[in-house]
Every structure is written in C-alpha cells, then in structure tokens.
Amino acid sequence: MSTTRDDESEAGVGPSSRPTSGSPAGELQIVSSEDPPPSQINDALVLGLSIVAAVSGIVFGVAITLDAPMLLYGSALAIGLFALGYAVRRYFTDRFPLVEAVEPRLRFTDPDIEDDDAAPTSIPAIQPVPRRPFLQWALLGSAGAFLLGLLAPISTLGPRPRAGQIRQTAWREGTRVVNTEGRPIRPDDIAAGGVAYVWPEGAVGNEKSSVVLLSLGRPALEPTILDWVVEDRLVAYSKVCTHAGCPVALYRQQDEALFCPCHQSTFDTVRGAVPTFGPAARALPQLPLGVDRDGYLVALGDFEELVGPAYG
Amino acid sequence: MTPLFALLFDSIDDRLRLRGAADKAVNKVFPHHWSFLLGEVALVSLGILVLTGTYLTFFYRGSSELVTYNGSLELYNGRMLPAAYESVMRLSYDVPGGLLFRRLHRGASHLFIAATVLHMLRILFTGAFRTPREFNYLIGIVLFTLALAEGFIGYSLPYDSLAGTGLRIAYSTALAVPLVGPQVAYWVFGGEFPTGDVIPRFYVLHVMLLPALLLGITGVHLFFLVRQRHTQFPRRGIDGHNFILGKPLWPAQFAETVTLSLWMFGLLAVAATVVPWSDVALSGPYVPGEVGNNAQPDWFMFWLDGMLRMLPAFEIDLPGVTISALFVAGLVLPGLVFGALIIYPWLEKRWYRLDGDWHVLQNPLDIPLRAGFGLGTFLAVLLMSAAATSDQLSRITGIPIETVLWFFRITTLFLPPLLGFALARWSRRRLDRRDLEVARRESTESQELHGVVAERV
C-alpha cells in the first residue's frame, strides 16, 4: 500500500504526486483493527448506567408532572443525560473493534480524475463483536425510558379537565335570556313563527351556551318537555349541533326544522328537536325556559342533556 | 439486529437500493482532533435549540399588545404587560419546567454562537478554507451571520426593557443608512418605532424563516464537507494531501457524536438548573421611553455595541444625506470586518501564488500573512467587545469613563495592526531561521518544505 511515505509532509507544502497504485478515491482501507477484550466491569458499568439513566428520566417526568422544585427535575435531567452518554460510550468501545482506516482523497482541481463517489463500495459497514446481546437491550430500554420521561412537559400544555366541566354551560336557574346586544327578552318580542339567537345574561358569546329561541306555529309534541314551553309556543334549544358542534344556524319555516349547515343534520323543532336526517344521533337539548316576575324570559336551570357532541 | 429490523431494512432497501451508498457513507473517515468537535458542538446546539424552541412556541405570544397578567409572580400580578412579556412570565413562573426550558434554550444559543466563532477561528488559523473549500468557508460566514441575527432577535422577543432598547438601537441604525434608511427601517419595523408589527414579525423570522435558512444552509455546509472530506492535521507517515487517516463514521464517530450530544445537553441542564440566566422578570417589561442602567446586548453583540461607544461623535450633513457616526459604527465598520473575512482566502491565494488542492492543516505561524491578519482581526473584535463594558469597567475601577473610552479607542486603533504586523514579521523570521538550519543540514527535502511559504512577506 502506498499510503505511507517516509518523508515529512506536515508543514503544509504543496500537494505531492498522486499515488500510483491503490484503490480508487472514496474506498476505505482498514489500517488497524483491534477487538476489545471482554470485560465484566464494562458490562456492569453499561448496565448500571442504563438503570441510572432510566430512573433519572422517570424522576424527571414525575417531578415535572407534580410541579416539584426545578432543582429536582433539572438535576434528574442532567444526571440522566450524563449517564446515558457514558453508557453509549462504554457500550460502543466494548462491542466494536477499534478501527483506523485510510481513504484516498478525491482530487478536485484535477480535471482528469473521474468521479469516484458514485461507485458502490466493496467494504461493508464495520460489524460488532458478537457478544452479550442483553447489553444492547439494556441500553435501548434505558434510552426509551429516558425519552418517555422527557415527554412529561406535555402534561403542562393545558389544565386537567374538571369533572362535569364539559357538561356545564352558563345557564343557571333564573338566568335571563338576552339577545346579542345583552338586552333581556319578553315573550312578546318573538312574533309567531319568529326565531332568535340568544345567550345567557352575562355570558354573551359563550359558545357552549348559545341557544335558538323559536315560536312554534303549532302545538309542541312529545318528546318536547311541555313544562318548558312558554305560552304554548316558545321553545329554546341548544344551538350547538350534537354531531360535531357546528352552530345549528338555519331555521326552515315550512317544516319547522333546524338545519345544520356542516353535515346537514336536521332537527324537528316541534318534536323535541329529534334528528330526522343526517349524522347527528341525539336531539338538541331543550333549555328549561320560563318567565320571571318582571315578565322576562329566564332559564329554570342548566340543560339536563349533554350540550354539543359526545365526548370520550 | 433482530429479524424484525432486518426484515424492515431489507424491504426498504429492496425499494431504494441504497445499501452500497449507505455503506460508503457510514465508512466516511473522520480524522481525530479535538478542534474538529467545535463544528459538531455548534450542530448539536442547533438541534437542542430546535427542540427547546419548539416547546417555547407552545406558550409564547408574539404580540406587544397590553394584556392583564394574572399569575404567581407578585411583582406584576394584576398589571398590564405586553402580551409577549406576559406570556414569558407565565411560562417561567406558572408552567412546571417552563423556566428550565427557557434557560436551556438561552444556554444552547450562547453555546451555538460560541462554538460557531471558535470553529471559524479554527478554520481560519489552520487554513482549512483553502481550495477546494473556499465556498464552504463562505457558506460558514453566511451561517455565522444568520446565527447572530437569530440570537439578536431571540434576545428581543421577551420584550423586556433590554430587548426593547436593543430593538430601538437596531431601528436607529437602520434609519441611519444614507438615502434608503428611513424606507428600509419602515419596511422592517412596519412604521415608526415602536409599532405593533415588530414583535409578530420578528417572531415569525425567529421561528420560521431564519431557522429554515439556518437548517437548510447547514445541510449544504455538511454536503460540501461530506463530498470534499475533512481536512486533517499533518501526521508523520501519512501523505495527507492524498489520503485521510481516521476513524470511520460507524461506529467510532457515531458513538462519539451521540456521547457529545448527550453530555452537552447534560452540561446545559446543569447550567440551566443552577445559573439564573435569562430571567427577564427583573429587567421589567419594555415601556417606551424607559431604560435601566447597564443597557447592554448579549456578548456576541458586544463588538458592535463597543464600536457604537467608541466612535467619536460626528454628523456630516451633505446635500440630501446625513452621514452619522451611528451608521459608520453600526454598519460600515462591521461590514469591513466581514468583508475582510470574506476576501481573505483569495488574498492569501494571491499573495502566495497557490493553486491545486490543499487538505493538510497548518500551524498559522508557518504562514506569516495569516498569522498577522488573523491575530489583527481577532484582537480588533476582542477590543471592540471589551469596549462595550466601558461603563462597568469605569464603575468598578473608579477610572473616569472618558479615560476608559480613550484607552479603548487608542488600543483598538493601533494594537491590532501593530501586533498583527509584529507577529507576521516574527513568523517570517522563524521560517528563515528554520531554512538556515535546514540548509546547514543540506537536506533536499527542505526546498519542498518551506519553498512556497517563505518566498514572500
């Protein structure tokens, strides 16, 4: 092999002549390869460090989730990273031969030299010494546990859902029904066959609490809850579609149906807003509606059915 | 490899036929020297920045509109704060781990720029920029510039009082450009400072445009490296211009890189846990017209800040334009430093009349021009940076600030050229002495050894 010369070429002098023999550029030639001796200490070290790293990762995750002091999770992170790094280092020195290799250089400013990088190599990647496969699994498992711990900050991205929070709206017993400007509404304000989009007082714009108030052209039928129908004609339904939560914004007067523009679910307002067409499976919840002493429309309580789409 | 993985690999390779190329790639030889890790440290820091930065974007609000802060920090509870600052406070004091991640991000940014600078010095002093690597050297300078911009904008985003002050100075510097200044400043800032557009715009620059450029151009930088191979330090017994000696990428270099990444991250974690940096709670939100004492940028901007402090006051009114000290100090002089760095490879090539490929690294003392130029430039930037601490120095030492400033003015003006020239002379003498010695030994190889470099200077 012509890779070594006896003279010194270290002072940065001009490029010397091309090697006359040898393999093409980009082709690896192994100069020395030394198999590491088997070592019990090394095995114990890799195993121990893997355990330390895995435990640190889990401590980091738990500490973040429980909002423990930064000193705890910060140190756990650091210790885990150091341990994992050292484990990787020990693992590789133990499992792979120590290889030194030379590679002939491409000549860039010499137009006569053809491109050798495209040619496939005949030297495959360096293979590990076959021994102790469990160390590999210890290391991979440790890295996995550590990474899992690092995912813990996901738990801080949003608050925990409170029990019943999703079922609750802003409607309470005695909450007045108001229009978008916040003005309370009397039964007379809604003409026969009329429809209004209304809110609970003090929560205008609260999406989950939006309501369609309508005046029916004929008597309400089952399963409409008749106690909640004011003056035998005014009913109020949740405006949030029970399919996927779109506002059920279109009222078709000829068949007295509420129609959802998103996936065409249709609700029969005379019969308790049960779905008559489309993908919605549940009726629009009916708001307990009444009139207070001053003659304004009020809620008699929150919805009794789940407002909006089902949840898991 | 387990049968399952083997099956997966085989079926992928049946569809891509990359095994030959992949084997070649993992056989790439890496020469061994600690200074070769500097670039790698920069690369790993960039990775850590992307990871921690992504986390920060989940909480940060890129707006300077005033909102009410309701959080656990007594100092600001119930007060109106710019939304950006408010979100940083909330992240730092109400989200478990938030402060740690902010500090990790800041720490990694310092490490990124520091490693980039040291990597650049290594390339410059050892001559790794010579043919065929001049273009990759230029790409490196582009990356360095992007890193500085990214660092400056990142420093601005919390919109604390220091950040706002820095933005104001940047705005003023843009305004100072002759003829086009006001228009350019309005384009960048969306109108007269401070506008509501600054923070949203700089946020998008910081998390989208600049990182995309940084990562993309880093890819090109690495492609050049892989294709051209590493340079290497001279080693007895190896003809470094025709061969590379080292460890293959797999497994030795791979193991080293993984270890390096994990340990670097570990060091950052220690620092972030212990050192209370980047805690902008005390500097307060940016309020136009207010500034604290010791208004100072990040260290990598010191050299620009130092220039602003040192240049004597002047404003030259010409018909239609005003040339101000701010423009000269903030843009012209830094432009000259960058210009010098950019042309240096071609300067050296001309000076020593070099051609051909150069793959073996050098002792800078063997190249007098480079020794002198490198030392001069480095010293100038160092003194400019030191001048950015003039007020603190004056306070600590009791020397009046005027004296401190004059000291820096004189040293910055004279020391770099003087010492640079002296070093070049001394290096030249050193080569001559060695030539004499060699001549005495009458070795024929000596001609080859020093011929090229000793001719000039």
Ligand code: FES
């Ligand atoms: S959301 Fe109303 S039909 Fe799908």
